[in-house]
Amino acid sequence: MGPILLKLTQYLKEVVKSEFDVDLAESVLWEPSAKLEFGDLSATIALKLAKQLEKSPVDIAEIIKSALEEKIKDVADDIRIVKPGFINIFLSSRILSGMLDEFLKSGRDFFKGKDGRKVLIEYVSANPTGPLSVAHGRQAVVGDAIASVLEFCGDKVTREYYLNDAGTQLTIFTESVKAWVIHLRTGNQLVLPDGGYKGEYLRDVAQAAIDENIAEDDITSFSVQKMVDVIKASCGALGLKDFDIWFSQQKLIDDGHVEGAISFLKDKGLIYEDTDAVWFKSTDFGDDKDRVIRKADGDLTYFASDIAYHKDKLDRGYDFLIDLWGPDHHGYIARVQSAIKAMGYPDEMLKVIIIQLVTLKTKERMSKRAGKMILVSELVDDVGKDAARFYYLSRRNSSHLEFDVDLAKEASVNNPLYYVQYVCARISSIMRKAEWSDNAYDFSVFTDDDKFLLRNLFQFYFALQKAYSTCEPVFIIEYLKSLAAVFHKFYECNRVLEGDLHLMRARLVLLRAVYMLMSCGLGVLGISVVDEM
Secondary structure (H helix, E strand, C coil), X not given: CHHHHHHHHHHHHHHHHHHHCCCCCCCCCCEECCCHHHCCEEECHHHHHHHHHCCCHHHHHHHHHHHHHHHCCCCEEEEEEECCCEEEEEECHHHHHHHHHHHHHHHHHHCCCCCCCEEEEECCCCCCXXXXXXXXXXXXXXXXXXXXXXXXXXXXXXXXXXXXXXXXXXXXXXXXXXXXXXXXXXXXXXXXXXXXXXXXXXXXXXXXXXXXXXXXXXXXXXXHHHHXXXXXXXXHHCCCCCCCEEEEHHHXXXXXXXXXXXXXXXXXXCEEEECCEEEECHHHHCCCCCEEEECCCCCECHHHHXXXXXXXXXXXXXXXXXXXXXXXXXXXXXXXXXXXXXXXXXXXXXXEEECCCEEEECCCCCCCCECCECEHXXXXXXXXXXXXXXXXXXXCCCCCEEEEHHHHCCXXXXXXXXXXXXXXXXXXXXXXXXXXXXXXXXXXXXXXXHHHHHHHXXXXXXXXXXXXXHCCCHXXXXXXXXHHHHHHHHHHHCCCCCCCHHHHHHHHXXXXXXXXXXXXHHHHCCCCCCCCC
């Protein structure tokens, strides 16, 4: 689809230049039509030029259409104008047939990109003081899916987990484990420190420390590793690809990188002292106030570590950085962006994605083994990995997600995941009955229903590109749901294994392509293809 878009864009630029003496700078001027009934591709250039040219969009569109018709006859069967001035193109049967042949031959490589950016994406990064909650699970799945989309589109991606293994919360966590150790050893009443962690999971950590005879001085490192192991297990249960790097905050401090970052900013004249504290001039770079990086008591703030961490990321030579944060960190964006700019990089170097909260909707009572929160491991045990991933990705990142647990377990077409996976199961059943796997077919026998299904396949390109540019995997979910609806309607109205032999064979090839496309889309999102349901 990409080369065709570029060709059509070039044709459109030439026409607009020759007819109106206007140079268009956009790299791509076509987008998917709102509905395939209106065409495969649509251009809004007539609407954009109306004010400049002082003409009606429809009149401009008609002039462009007349000039385009000759140029695009090798690409399009039809070009139509739709009010208030859309220019819609129906791709030719030759182009559709060629794309189908290429897709059948290339498989998922048909849509894959190459030679992209070097990207670092950091996500989850929950404190190693407890298991992952269902909210952490959403961050984990979204981050993993974004990384996979970027990789599929050609970027070289590094997945990173920032381990907050330093600071006050870790001290409280350690003291909570020690309290449990005393309780288990003596049988005395459990006495937690102020603000201590209350989850039952601490019993397991403390018991392991007792069983392995861990010295008191080693409780912190031992407990952190136990929590990291639990976090890794939860990530594995969610089907996440392994993190390439587990980056330690404590090591960042111990190796002098935080002090180094402060010195770096000081040399640039961006550090000053006031009221016995050390401040960073973040207002010089768009923040609403300057920020403390060393408190009056001499302790470094978390922001000091964040500055050093992002400086380290930049020093590693990445082209683009992505951070996924929870909604409670929204106010933190400006200050981190100010640090990025202070280091000489543009705003666009870092993209911060806020992942909104999750609530569970279910008639069943779910346990809370971690105190007040429900663990992602419990959710996966209840609904399965595929349902967890599908529903976590089913809303925009910035939208609150209500996870319908009961619907996620329902084996019916009311369940969107079931409805999508049923496409592959249905096609697999047809293929087993047909016992025919040749890719040879006659395109001319396709009916309008067949061509409509085929045209829907190549809309995946746009969903993929939109997911890539916005870091919103939901666009792929929405596309797969739409394709599933088109396929099931096609199946209900057309008999694949009956009637004319040439049409039957052509439809088997078409269904194989649908199966391949669904497998590709689901695979990018880390969701299983199901051949029997």
